[in-house]
Amino acid sequence: MSDLETSLRAYARFVESQHTAVSVESIIGDPPPGRRRPPWPTRDRQPRRRALLIGSILGLGVLLGATLAVVDHHDSGVSVKTVPSTIPVGPSTTAVAPTTTPAASSTTIQSLDTFAPAAQGPVTPRVLFTHRAPSGNTVTARAGTVTLPCTWSPLVTDARCGTPGHQYATGPGVEFDYVISGQRHRSLVLDDDPRAVPGPGPTGMAALFASPDPTYPDRTTQDLVILRVGAQVALVRLTTTGPAGAAPDQMTPVDGWVSFPVRSNDNVSDPQAFDTTGRPLGSALPYPCC
Amino acid sequence: MGDAGHDDEAVESFRSFVAATQRRLWLPLCMEVGAELADDAVAQSMAYAWQNWARIRAMANPEGYLYRAAQRYARRARPHRVVALPRLDPSHEPEIEPGLIDALAALSPHQRVAVFVIDGCGWTLAEAAALLDVSVSTVRNHRARGMARLRELLEVDIDV
Numbered sequence: 001m002s003d004l005e006t007s008l009r010a011y012a013r014f015v016e017s018q019h020t021a022v023s024v025e026s027i028i029g030d031p032p033p034g035r036r037r038p039p040w041p042t043r044d045r046q047p048r049r050r051a052l053l054i055g056s057i058l059g060l061g062v063l064l065g066a067t068l069a070v071v072d073h074h075d076s077g078v079s080v081k082t083v084p085s086t087i088p089v090g091p092s093t094t095a096v097a098p099t100t101t102p103a104a105s106s107t108t109i110q111s112l113d114t115f116a117p118a119a120q121g122p123v124t125p126r127v128l129f130t131h132r133a134p135s136g137n138t139v140t141a142r143a144g145t146v147t148l149p150c151t152w153s154p155l156v157t158d159a160r161c162g163t164p165g166h167q168y169a170t171g172p173g174v175e176f177d178y179v180i181s182g183q184r185h186r187s188l189v190l191d192d193d194p195r196a197v198p199g200p201g202p203t204g205m206a207a208l209f210a211s212p213d214p215t216y217p218d219r220t221t222q223d224l225v226i227l228r229v230g231a232q233v234a235l236v237r238l239t240t241t242g243p244a245g246a247a248p249d250q251m252t253p254v255d256g257w258v259s260f261p262v263r264s265n266d267n268v269s270d271p272q273a274f275d276t277t278g279r280p281l282g283s284a285l286p287y288p289c290c
Numbered sequence: 291m292g293d294a295g296h297d298d299e300a301v302e303s304f305r306s307f308v309a310a311t312q313r314r315l316w317l318p319l320c321m322e323v324g325a326e327l328a329d330d331a332v333a334q335s336m337a338y339a340w341q342n343w344a345r346i347r348a349m350a351n352p353e354g355y356l357y358r359a360a361q362r363y364a365r366r367a368r369p370h371r372v373v374a375l376p377r378l379d380p381s382h383e384p385e386i387e388p389g390l391i392d393a394l395a396a397l398s399p400h401q402r403v404a405v406f407v408i409d410g411c412g413w414t415l416a417e418a419a420a421l422l423d424v425s426v427s428t429v430r431n432h433r434a435r436g437m438a439r440l441r442e443l444l445e446v447d448i449d450v
Contacts (some may be wrong), residue, residue, distance in 0.1 A: 003387065004437075004446050005409050012386035012410030015317065018376050019324050022312050022333050024305050027340045183302075 058151035129254040134247045135240070139178035139224060141254070145171065147252060178224050178261045187224060205229045205236070205273055205283075227258040227271055234276040242266040304343055307352070308336055314421060315357050317411055318403040321394070323364040324374040330367065331360035354423035373399070384446050393443040401436030 125144035132138045174188040205227050227236055236258045237250040252260045262268055270283035312332055319328040335356040339346050346352045375391050387393075394402050402423065407413045408429070415433075419426045440446070 007387040007390050008410040015376050019316050020329050022336050024308050027337050
């Protein structure tokens with residue numbers, strides 16, 4: 001046997017040791033509703049697809065109305081905690097992008113909501129906000145009963161996290177659907193997750209961190225900073241510094257949530273919190289923290 | 291449409307099928323899409339198999355069918371096809387050529403799978419062809435080209 005074949009066999013033994021056995025009981029038991037049908041097209045899905053198509057056409061008006069309602073909701077969320085323009089800008093002089101949802105993001109919301117009609121779950125996720133970073137990366141948060149691959153994992157690269165199409169967690173929570181450099185990921189924070197409770201510090205922020213697979217060819221990952229903030233926080237700023245320079249980003253909390261999409265090879269500052277008067281509350285947490 | 295109701299015999303036959311099949315599906319899939327996604331794809335295909343067990347168990351090549359199903363699932367889940375092969379600390383496995391994993395990653399998916407299951411896992415050409423649902427000669431060609439490319443990448447001149 002050649003060295004190459006010996007090496008291949010040794011590697012195969014290692015790979016085999018990585019295999020995680022499928023639990024038959026979880027399959028023959030009562031799989032979650034979302035797993036009853038395969039994600040790939042099969043003949044028996046054709047009638048369902050036709051029904052969905054007809055339903056989509058009939059529901060177009062409803063979706064348009066819902067989209068307008070979403071925008072209205074977002075606008076109201078911003079206005080509740082209005083931040084005066086006198087808040088000092090961060091270390092960079094680069095213009096800060098507006099945190100309100102631009103028209104293009106509204107389209108994204110409408111498109112994504114098409115996949116979550118009311119009939120599929122007891123509580124249809126409602127869009128909390130769409131945030132577009134200066135880099136063009138976006139994150140859309142939805143609250144409700146959501147089904148996603150897994151909950152967020154602080155500083156743990158879990159390949160299943162955020163991989164579209166998986167259904168490992170279902171429950172009330174907030175889904176973060178984010179697009180970084182054209183790649184879409186999703187992460188979920190369940191309502192009953194004790195880590196998503198703002199701490200007692202002056203800024204009252206809990207920092208969560210989603211880092212989904214994969215690692216891209218340039219050895220970067222695409223991460224999402226998720227902050228759960230207390231009522232005293234009116235604005236959160238975070239600056240990422242990459243090859244193109246510093247890019248300050250900021251966001252007004254919506255229902256206590258703030259999130260920033262970032263690329264892992266960018267330097268990320270500690271998130272800084274401000275109150276409604278523009279007074280810095282500081283960054284009471286090490287970033288990322290758990 | 292899923293099959294409604296399963297008797298004990300169906301449950302037992304499905305258990306046996308999963309026990310005998312899941313690793314055989316997972317290994318080539320791992321080389322094609324990465325370990326984590328292979329886990330998910332195999333789980334999904336097995337769930338689908340159970341829902342359609344009466345039909346699938348009657349197939350001539352249920353393994354091949356489910357392998358294609360898992361492939362399609364994986365491609366839909368990660369269409370950009372960035373494959374992260376399982377990596378290890380070379381110091382723990384001195385038998386493994388340090389550049390092997392990168393060299394494997396440089397092969398085409400078909401070549402990588404053929405080389406891995408035949409030369410790594412010791413499958414026969416017929417076994418690999420049956421699972422991949424291609425002809426034996428196709429697998430033979432993929433394997434030959436893959437091994438040639440591996441030798442080139444690893445600068446292995448003599449293979450005795």
